[in-house]
Amino acid sequence: MTFDGKFTQADKQELEKLAATCRGDILKCTSLAASGHPGGSMSTIDMLLTVYKFANISPENWESTTRDRVFVSNGHVSPCVYSALGRNGFFDIDQAIGEFRLAGSIYEGHIERMVKGVEWTTGNLGQGLSAACGAAIAGKIRDEDFNVYCFMGDGESQKGQISEARRFAVQHDLTNITAFIDYNKLQISGNIEEVMYQNIKDDYAAAGWHVICVDGHDFEKLYGAIAYAHTVDQPVLILAETVMGKGVSFMENIHGYHGKPLTEDQLADALKELGIENDLDKYKKIRADFVYDPSHHEISAPEVKVKYANKEYGLDVKTDCRSAFGDAIYELVKNSQEDGMTPFAVFDCDLAGSVKTDKVEKDFPVNFIQSGIQEHHTATTAGSASCNGVVSFFADFGVFGVDEVYNQQRLNDLNGAGIKTVTTHVGIDVGEDGKTHQCLDYVGAMRNIFGYRVIVPADPNQTYKAVCYAAENPGNFLVAMGRSKINTIADESGSKPAFGKDYTFEYGKVDVLREGDFAIATYGAMTGRALQVADILAKDGIKAAVLNCSAPLHPDMEAFEKYENMPVFVYEDHNEFTGLAATLANKFADEGTGTRLVRFGARGYAYSGKPDDILKLIGLDPATVAEEIKSELK
Known part of the structure; x- marks a missing residue:
């Protein structure tokens, strides 16, 4: 089904019935786990169900690169995400309810990418729109046509990274993004405007988005808003007025239910009001019978195909490692234009001349993504793009690409992404820029992120080979280097480069x-x-x-x-x-x-x-x- 047809009375009745069922799922799983976030899940579920009914996404096309994407930034509404996916056939909903927040289960407290149907592991608020931009950018580079939907909370709008993401979406004409904000006006501490004033509608409009205000519990109006969004030549925000705890009278508009589950007695009353069977004992048995399987937590990495020529800087050459990176990334992007090669996305934060991606910018503008001075957004966007069919490079200075975006890099690792971060200014070698720019902790910082691999090459020859190695191998890499020009390192005989044409880079060697x-x-x-x-x-x-x-x-x-x-x-x-x-x-x-x-x-x-x-x-x-x-x- 699509959003270009007519919304029927039968569609409305089907969605209303399904929404009641899903609200029952939300309450059962959170009560069973005695933890979780039922309030926002119940205010979000109607929007989510509308998208899943009509968007081009299903269990059958989940492997297709042209499927529509659904990103949920406020990952704590996992109960409604699992319910919507389970009720749409992505997995057994009974398992998700019974195993919710159970140690060893994939149905964790915040959504995780190993769950079929989940595009991006979230929970660190403010990063979902950036991840949605990453998918949209990858689609543009791959010349693929699909829609990207991103769900966010209203309290989450206080995050600065969202401002970066909405500017980026307009700058790069990501008109296939439709974002939703669950505007229930409540967050953990109470009313959102009392906690921190914000003007969500005007903020998005000022950034160049088209904003549609709608009743977030009216399926027909939601359908109409989404259908109209697809005709607008701008990114669109659907600001959906909702009610926290919607559907259960004693929960509605009570901010305490943001993160507070019902007791079993309250659950019985709520299910009765919803007209849903109270079969909690069935889920208690599923929970008791759970068997941990570590293989369920594995995230597969997309295969990539890259091509590059061997290169050697002679002993008479004195250059900087960042120039060798520039040569390598140019070679990789140039060869990616050939049929059968994986496309590249090269992300820059207003430093192309310094990090030596300017040749890519000049000759391959489609593959060069200018993000401005927005490192938090860029790190997430580049990570997400790497999960959507491109080889993704993020070039920056050490203090910006490592220290400033540590949390974003950690989330990239949790998502099993394949971002290749290249920092051209690390260590005391940064020199005159002084303390604020001399990144002295880049190895130590990445030591804390379990899946990251760090490469610090010794000279331009090793740099060139290390960059190519990172490009063709899965996972997240940091390739770090100083800024100064250095001599090519000779082997012990002094007659040829130590890392020349005969040298093969091996990680860890x-x-x-x-x-x-x-x-x-x-x-x-x-x-x-x-x-x-x-x-x-x-x-x-x-x-x-x-x-x-x-x-x-x-x-x-x-x-x-x-x-x-x-x-x-x-x-x-x-x-x-x-x-x-x-x-x-x-x-x-x-x-x-x-x-x-x-x-x-x-x-x-x-x-x-x-x-x-x-x-x-x-x-x-x-x-x-x-x-x-x-x-x-x-």
């Missing part, structure tokens, strides 16, 4: 750049300096091995086995307690080797100035480090 009697472990911009340290020590007959750990969260520990009886020196322009040194300390402790670890890293915020001058000032220049290593060895 530790590259032995110099053999020695003890190890200096390093990565990124400090690798060249670590080689200088080794050269200084060699003049005194001290032979130091230099181990490049380009995956500082997951280095292959076999490379360290031969150095167990000697100190391992870690040299990094990162917080000395949360970077590579922390990784190695944990691994040495886990393995019980007793290996002594000596840290050379940032002990506090650094200063503004040229990187070499800053490093000398704080005792991290090669000469000072070499002297301290000599003292330690004595």
Whole structure:
């Protein structure tokens, strides 16, 4: 069915009957779990059922890339989402009711992407509209025609990221987005305007949206509003006036029921009022019989096909790693124009010239997405796009692409996304921009996000290969680099590049750049300096091995086995307690080797100035480090 026909009396009767059933589902599952959010679920359900009845989305076309998408930003209304999906055949509704919020069940308190029909794991309010934009952008790049529906709460509108998302949707002509706000005017603390004043209608209109105000419990008017939205050449907001707890008289307009389930006695009264059978005992048995299966929680990653040429920067070349990233992303996007290749989306936050995506912007404008200075929105949008048929790159500075959007990156990980975040300005190597821009915690921050992989390449050759590796492999990656121009790193013979044409990047592999009697472990911009340290020590007959750990969260520990009886020196322009040194300390402790670890890293915020001058000032220049290593060895 579609929204371009006529809404009939039979449609109305069917939806009214189904809505009563779903309200019963909502109350049963929350009462059974003794937790959950029934109030907003009951005010949202009529809108959700209208969309699922007429939109191009069903259990049968769930794998189709041209299906319509439904995003629910206020994921705490999971009871109504599960009920709407279950009653539309996506899964067994009895299982969802019986297993709601049960440890090990996929029917969690906030909606999760492993549930069939759920497009995006939400619960961190304010991110759903950005995720909807990601799907719409991916559709534009893939030249696919579908509608995107996004449901939000009214209290959620206080979030700043939503302002970013609604500007973005207008800027990029995402006219296939129809958003809904459950305007019941209540949030946890009471009336939304008393908690925090907002003018939802005018805010959206000012951003360039078309706003339709409608009774959110009148199916015919909801149908008409959605049908009209599809004819408007703007993103559309349907501001739906609703009643919290709709359908049960003693719950209506009581903000306490936002997150408060009914007792069993109250449930009996509510079900009687709704005309729904009270069969709670059936669901108690389902709950008691539940068997945990970890495979149910797996999220599949889409297959991608990319193409790139091998490239080598010669020993006579001195350039920055970000330029190598620019070369790699240009090559990948150019080749993605060929038939059979996966399209790319390259997201920028007003930094194209600095992060070197400007060549993509110039030659492949369809694949280049300018987001303005809106990092929170962009991180979510890029993550969502990666789940909708494109290879998604988000290029930014370290403090913006990691620190500022930590929560968004965490949600990308929870969604099993495949965003490739490239930060071109990390560490003390950022230099003159000073403390606010010298990201000294990017490895440590991503250590806390279970599925993220971090790559910090040592020179332009390794950068180029690492970027291509991230592009063709599933999952979320951070590829981080400094901003300065550096020399191409030679192999131990000094005759050819260490990471040249014959080198294959492997995640986690530790590259032995110099053999020695003890190890200096390093990565990124400090690798060249670590080689200088080794050269200084060699003049005194001290032979130091230099181990490049380009995956500082997951280095292959076999490379360290031969150095167990000697100190391992870690040299990094990162917080000395949360970077590579922390990784190695944990691994040495886990393995019980007793290996002594000596840290050379940032002990506090650094200063503004040229990187070499800053490093000398704080005792991290090669000469000072070499002297301290000599003292330690004595």
